[in-house]
Structures are given as structure tokens and as C-alpha cells.
Amino acid sequence: MSDQPNTGPVRKHGADTDVHRRQRGKNLAMLAALLAFIVIIYVVAMVRMGGGGAS
Amino acid sequence: MTDSVVAPEIMDSQASSGTVRDYVALLKPRVMSLVVFSGVAGMVVAPGHLHPVLALVAVLCIALASGAAGAINMWYDRDIDAMMDRTARRPIPQGLIPAEEALAFGVILTIVSVTLMGLALNWVAAGLLALASGFYIFIYTMWLKRRTPQNIVIGGAAGAFPPMIGWAAVTGDVSVASIVLFALIFFWTPPHFWALAIFRKLDYQHAGVPMLPVVAGEAETKKQMLIYTLILMPLAISPYFLGIGGLTYLVGSTILGLAFVALAVQVLRSSDHKPAKRMFAFSILYLFLLLAILIGEHLAV
Numbered sequence: 001m002s003d004q005p006n007t008g009p010v011r012k013h014g015a016d017t018d019v020h021r022r023q024r025g026k027n028l029a030m031l032a033a034l035l036a037f038i039v040i041i042y043v044v045a046m047v048r049m050g051g052g053g054a055s
Numbered sequence: 056m057t058d059s060v061v062a063p064e065i066m067d068s069q070a071s072s073g074t075v076r077d078y079v080a081l082l083k084p085r086v087m088s089l090v091v092f093s094g095v096a097g098m099v100v101a102p103g104h105l106h107p108v109l110a111l112v113a114v115l116c117i118a119l120a121s122g123a124a125g126a127i128n129m130w131y132d133r134d135i136d137a138m139m140d141r142t143a144r145r146p147i148p149q150g151l152i153p154a155e156e157a158l159a160f161g162v163i164l165t166i167v168s169v170t171l172m173g174l175a176l177n178w179v180a181a182g183l184l185a186l187a188s189g190f191y192i193f194i195y196t197m198w199l200k201r202r203t204p205q206n207i208v209i210g211g212a213a214g215a216f217p218p219m220i221g222w223a224a225v226t227g228d229v230s231v232a233s234i235v236l237f238a239l240i241f242f243w244t245p246p247h248f249w250a251l252a253i254f255r256k257l258d259y260q261h262a263g264v265p266m267l268p269v270v271a272g273e274a275e276t277k278k279q280m281l282i283y284t285l286i287l288m289p290l291a292i293s294p295y296f297l298g299i300g301g302l303t304y305l306v307g308s309t310i311l312g313l314a315f316v317a318l319a320v321q322v323l324r325s326s327d328h329k330p331a332k333r334m335f336a337f338s339i340l341y342l343f344l345l346l347a348i349l350i351g352e353h354l355a356v
Contacts, residue, residue, distance in 0.1 A: 019072070022072065022073070022074050025074055025075050026073075026074075026075060026078070029075045029078075037167070040112060040115075040171070040175075043108055044108065044109065044112055044171075044174070044175040047106050047108050047109060048109075048175070052106040052108075052109070
């Protein structure tokens with residue numbers, strides 16, 4: 001057992017929560033963007049293969 | 056300069072604390088809305104038909120590329136943005152988004168939007184989109200903006216591309232009518248930005264940006280603004296004679312053009328900044344209404 005004070009990183013729960021909340025928001029936005037991109041590519045491929053381009 | 060502005064070296068090394076809203080702000084949504092609107096105008100007046108899904112994708116590509124160019128512009132201009140009241144609250148000077156992250160965001164969105172435009176629509180539209188982005192980033196932002204008072208005259212070409220891109224998305228080519236739409240926004244840009252530069256002169260002076268009112272003075276700027284509005288008037292009417300605008304457009308563009316010239320005369324005669332502020336606000340309405348009439352006429356037929 002040591003008398004030395006604990007010098008390890010102190011977790012700031014409030015700040016962590018805020019950072020995590022923002023990061024989660026960005027992650028979800030990125031997920032939505034990627035899913036939207038997949039849907040766009042799929043729909044565009046269907047339209048182009050169906051001959052529905054410019055006329 | 057506001058107290059909350061952080062030094063560039065801090066901005067570069069800081070971890071991202073920005074929210075999704077800050078990333079949206081990087082895309083300059085207000086500029087994007089006018090860019091998208093002018094792109095839609097080009098698509099609507101172009102001869103031919105586009106599948107609604109492809110039309111939506113073209114609009115999305117124009118919006119994304121415009122926003123991406125805005126993000127790269129904010130990355131490059133972060134030092135002067137921090138010095139100007141108008142721009143000091145942007146996400147990078149505020150320390151909310153690290154500069155290199157804004158750059159990566161802009162580059163990735165540019166690549167995605169240009170590639171998608173090429174694959175979904177055609178490569179002429181994609182090439183014009185890439186040209187517009189490249190012009191805005193390399194010619195305007197990096198080369199001209201800090202070097203010459205003609206920065207927004209030549210650089211204004213970047214903002215004039217969207218109707219041409221929209222037109223090319225439908226037809227796959229460039230025509231006289233689409234060049235006229237390009238010229239319309241090209242000649243609209245100087246009086247629009249110089250009106251802003253007159254009442255934001257101190258901001259630009261402080262940041263060392265050689266806008267015309269800073270370098271040549273307000274009197275010369277006001278004279279130039281009137282010249283551009285006079286050139287713009289017949290140019291704005293010409294879509295009628297090219298067959299892409301109807302009688303409503305002819306009447307509307309004439310009235311709007313006369314009002315724009317009248318405001319430029321007011322600005323020239325005035326010694327305070329109120330007419331310049333009015334002209335700046337009207338210039339946005341002018342372009343919006345001009346394009347709205349064009350779009351309305353085509354959708355009504």
C-alpha cells in the first residue's frame with residue numbers, strides 16, 4: 001500500500017458526457033450520410049439501367 | 056476581434072469539439088441556397104427532360120460541391136476570418152472544428168459530389184462542377200482574394216457556373232443560353248459584393264483584404280457598381296430574346312434592372328452606408344426574383 005496520491009487522469013464525467021454526446025451526434029450523422037449515399041447509388045443505378053436518363 | 060477568437064496555432068492542433076450544426080455551418084448554407092437555386096434555374100430552362108431522381112441528384116451534387124468549396128475556403132481563410140467581425144464566429148476561428156478536419160471534410164465532399172455528378176448525370180456537368188470548385192478554391196480564395204481588388208470580379212466566375220452546370224446536367228453540353236445565364240451572375244457579382252465591401256470596409260482593411268473600397272476608395276467603387284448594373288440590365292433581358300424567357304420575364308427583368316440601376320445611382324450620390332446596405336439586400340432579391348420568374352414561366356407551361 002502506498003501513501004502517494006493518485007496522479008492518474010481524473011475523469012471529468014460532465015465534460016466526458018458532453019464530448020461523447022457530440023461525438024455520438026457526429027457518428028449518427030456520418031451513418032445517415034453513408035446510408036443515404038448507398039440508397040442514392042442504388043436508385044440512380046436502377047433509373048439509369050431502366051433507361052430513365054436525360055431525353 | 057472578439058475575445059472568443061483563438062489563435063491559428065491553437066485551432067490547428069485542437070481536437071474537434073464541434074457539433075453537426077458546426078459542420079453544416081462550414082458548408083455556408085446561405086450561399087449554398089442561392090447556388091442551388093441558380094443551378095435549378097439552369098436545369099428547368101434547359102431543353103430536354105431529366106428523370107426526377109436524377110434531377111434531385113444533380114441538385115444535391117451542386118449543393119454539396121458548393122458547400123465543400125465553402126469549407127475549403129474557411130480552412131484557407133481561417134487567419135483573416137478570425138480578424139473580421141463578419142466571419143469571426145465561423146467554426147474554425149471559434150476553435151470548434153480543427154482546420155485540417157475542415158479541409159478533409161471539404162476535399163472528400165468535393166470528390167464525392169463531382170464523381171456522383173459524372174456517374175449519375177454526365178461528365179460535362181461533372182467537369183463544370185469540378186471547374187467551378189477549382190476556380191473558387193485555387194483562383195479566387197488562394198490566388199486573387201488577398202492580391203487584387205479585382206478578386207471578386209474574376210473570382211465571381213466561380214459563383215456563375217451553377218446555371219451552366221444545371222443546364223449541362225440536362226443537355227450534356229454548353230450553349231449560348233447557358234453562357235448568358237453564366238454572364239448574368241458574373242456581372243451581378245461585383246455590385247453585390249462591393250455593396251457589402253462598402254459597409255464592411257473596415258473589416259476588410261483590418262484583415263488586409265484588398266477589396267475595391269479599401270484600395271481605390273468608396274467613390275470609385277460606387278462608380279464601378281453603377282457601370283456593372285448598367286451592363287447587367289441588357290444582359291438580364293437577353294434570355295427573352297434567346298427564347299428561354301417569356302414576356303413575364305421580359306417585363307420582370309426590365310423592372311428589376313431599372314430598380315437595381317436606381318439603387319446604384321442612390322449609392323453613388325450618398326455619403327452614408329444606408330443605400331449600400333439596401334443595395335446589398337436588394338441584389339440578393341434581384342437575382343432570386345429573376346431566376347424565380349424564369350423557373351415559374353417554364354413550370355407554368
